[in-house]
Amino acid sequence: MADPIKHALRRRRFQHGRFIDEEPDETLVYVVKFGIGVTACLSALEIASMGFLHSWNSEIFSAITGLTGIVLGVFVGRKT
Numbered sequence: 001m002a003d004p005i006k007h008a009l010r011r012r013r014f015q016h017g018r019f020i021d022e023e024p025d026e027t028l029v030y031v032v033k034f035g036i037g038v039t040a041c042l043s044a045l046e047i048a049s050m051g052f053l054h055s056w057n058s059e060i061f062s063a064i065t066g067l068t069g070i071v072l073g074v075f076v077g078r079k080t
Contacts, residue, residue, distance in 0.1 A: 005032055009078050024078065035071045039064055 009024035009032065046060045 003029070005029055005036075008075065011078060028074070028078075032071060032074055035067055035074075039067045039071065042067070 006024060006029050009029060011022040011024070013020055013022065042060055042064045046057060046064065049055065049057045049060065
């Protein structure tokens with residue numbers, strides 16, 4: 001499959017003796033991709049902060065932690 005996020009969010013269920021694949025909503029796929037992208041950008045910002053300022057920025061880290069929790073919650077909630 002060309003899109004690994006869409007593949008990971010796909011739900012598979014058993015009904016009437018066969019498996020049925022439910023494709024995720026396109027909006028959900030875009031929101032998850034956006035969340036992953038923002039998390040990557042915030043991680044790069046935290047690394048730059050440590051490299052140039054030689055200090056840990058707890059606000060950036062809390063934003064990274066929150067976004068990671070949201071993205072993981074979407075994956076876990078979608079599979080149930």
